[in-house]
Amino acid sequence: MIRENIRIAMQGISSNRLRSALTMLGIMIGVGAVILLVAVGNGSSASVQKQLNNLGTNVLTVSRGGFGRGGNTNGTTSVIVNLNTKDVTALSNPISAPDIKTVSPVRNAASSTATYNGNTYSPATFQGAYPVYTQIKNDETSLGRFFTQSEEDAHANVVVLGQTVITNLFGSATADPVGANIKIGNTTLQVVGVLKPKGSNGFQDQDDIAIIPLTTMEDHYTGATTGYSQIAVEAVSRNASNAASSEITSILDANHNITNPTGNEFRVLNQASLLSTSSNTAHTFTVLLGAVAAISLLVGGIGVMNIMLVTVTERTREIGIRKAIGARKADVLGQFLVEAVLLSVLGGALGVIAGLVGSNFKIVGIQPVVATYSVFLAFGVALLVGLFFGIYPANRAASLRPIDALRYE
Secondary structure (H helix, E strand, C coil): HHHHHHHHHHHHHHHCCCHHHHHHHHHHHHHHHHHEEEEEEEHHHHHHHHHHHHHHCCCEEEEEEECCCCCCCCCCCCCCCEHHHHHHHHHHHCCCCCCCCEEEEECCCCCCCECCEEEEECCCCEEEECCCHHHHHCCEEEEEECCCCCHHHHCCCEEEEEEHHHHHHCCCCCCCCCEEEEEEEEEEEEEEEEEEECCCCCCCCCCEEEEEEEEHHHHHCCCCCCCCCCEEECCCHHHHHHHCCCCCCHHHHCCCCCCCCCCCEEEEHHHHHHHHHHHHHHHHHHHHHHHHHHHHHHHHHHHHHHHHHHHHCCHHHHHHHHHCCCCHHHHHHHHHHHHHHHHHHHHHEEEEEHHHHHHCCCCCEEECCCHHHHHHHHHHHHHHHHHHHHHHHHHHHEEEEEECCCCHH
């Protein structure tokens, strides 16, 4: 009987091709939108997580001032601390800070212009740091190397450049500047390495950077008497990031005699917490996109109901004849219900294809990542939509009295 209902349903669909195609189009758009928008949400989440992973998931950054510990809540006057060598030494002590693996102070110089063979460029970030800074920040070189501890100790005039600086200063992204001498300010520096590209983190170009030994930075650009711009800290693992953050807070409070902290003295940015928050936000964003797309499926379901009501009206006499020659209510109900479900299934299948094809293209700069569950979920909902919205028209057809149906003009 099911085969017979499918055969009759196919005949009904093919006899009204344009109307059936428009009905399937509504379902197709709904299913395709769910798959594609969920894929965009996943792609956005994956992109953000990749950028944060490039920064290091067990990295903590300590800087002066801010609201890193909850803000000023007690009305007291806050004192912004100057990060110093004593802080670096204390944070490097495995006894007082067992969850901290590596520490590097960082000095940022004011905007300085680099020159090479008549070309000039001002890197967005010009830093001095310890050699372990590359390990903390998960940096790698695509050409050359990072400066060494011996060069740090010798106050060597060496520099490692980001890809954006290479492109603007040397005129080409493929240039090999290793060994070249450039000037930043009035100091000549030899390029010893080029950092692997990291792209943007959403706030700044991570490749627009120049890094030199901290001693060299202090000798020629910032001096050594002021506090550090930042202290970069690597926790022993991602899971230890929160413990490391607590250790940083207690050590700095003790070093600077902070007995009544306001939260404004210094700021601790925990990369692991940022990643977790970003993941939660991205999940909410993805769910919201999927919910918006699901409205299209609802609209498509209403279209199925509408077309089936029209079909029932058009085929009233056919229904009367079938019932007059012995068709049961269940037979008529199954016939029209199968037709409604078939419209949804065909539209859903086309929607899956459209969603998968669309996911191969970048959307507003984001490469969609298809979530397998969204494909089955969207198709399953399309099937249920056809079933739900087909029940009323099918039941209406099955409930017609044979004599009334035969009299219908």
